[in-house]
Amino acid sequence: DAGVTQSPTHLIKTRGQHVTLRCSPISGHKSVSWYQQVLGQGPQFIFQYYEKEERGRGNFPDRFSARQFPNYSSELNVNALLLGDSALYLCASSPERVGKKLFFGSGTQLSVL
Amino acid sequence: KNQVEQSPQSLIILEGKNCTLQCNYTVSPFSNLRWYKQDTGRGPVSLTIMTFSENTKSNGRYTATLDADTKQSSLHITASQLSDSASYICVVSPSPERAAGNKLTFGGGTRVLVKP
Numbered sequence: 001d002a003g004v005t006q007s008p009t010h011l012i013k014t015r016g017q018h019v020t021l022r023c024s025p026i027s028g029h030k031s032v033s034w035y036q037q038v039l040g041q042g043p044q045f046i047f048q049y050y051e052k053e054e055r056g057r058g059n060f061p062d063r064f065s066a067r068q069f070p071n072y073s074s075e076l077n078v079n080a081l082l083l084g085d086s087a088l089y090l091c092a093s094s095p096e097r098v099g100k101k102l103f104f105g106s107g108t109q110l111s112v113l
Numbered sequence: 114k115n116q117v118e119q120s121p122q123s124l125i126i127l128e129g130k131n132c133t134l135q136c137n138y139t140v141s142p143f144s145n146l147r148w149y150k151q152d153t154g155r156g157p158v159s160l161t162i163m164t165f166s167e168n169t170k171s172n173g174r175y176t177a178t179l180d181a182d183t184k185q186s187s188l189h190i191t192a193s194q195l196s197d198s199a200s201y202i203c204v205v206s207p208s209p210e211r212a213a214g215n216k217l218t219f220g221g222g223t224r225v226l227v228k229p
Contacts, residue, residue: 004156035219041221041222042204043219088154100206102159103159105156106156107154
């Protein structure tokens with residue numbers, strides 16, 4: 001079975017642009033969470049979606065948005081990119097809304113120049 | 114503010130030796146504490162998960178301990194191998210009543226380098 005897949009793996013953008021990151025959860029998993037990991041730090045929670053509804057939001061500005069599709073895949077959108085948005089963006093899927101079984105993808109490395 | 118602090122920040126050990134990583138947390142109440150291994154440029158992979166009632170959990174050469182009274186956890190790596198070189202992250206999940214789903218609190222990680 002395929003694990004959590006994220007695309008693209010790497011991305012270079014300039015300040016002010018917007019970006020869309022994509023995530024496909026493990027088959028059968030209905031929960032998708034997004035995390036931002038700045039180099040040298042632990043991941044920070046951005047969003048969780050479960051059954052296509054937002055179930056949690058971290059302390060991130062409104063420039064960050066996300067959605068989940070009927071097939072449970074998800075997109076993370078970031079508008080008006082800033083240099084500080086450069087990070088590894090991780091997607092994690094889980095079969096439950098609140099559960100111990102959390103599986104991470106390999107992430108999308110975003111560089112903002 | 115709920116926090117998870119890890120020490121040391123980085124560690125160099127010789128292949129075959131043991132090491133212990135520390136995690137102190139202030140998240141309260143909490144549902145479970147997890148240790149993840151993260152290779153450079155990859156997503157974290159779960160090593161152990163412990164609830165507040167569990168004192169120890171093993172996964173091969175990895176053994177995690179938890180003292181819920183002092184809010185401390187440790188991860189012990191036995192007979193280290195070159196493939197153990199990675200970041201090890203301590204993660205605390207708040208209790209289900211307060212948790213917004215998977216709004217986990219991650220520590221900054223300990224970077225372990227195993228040298229031959």
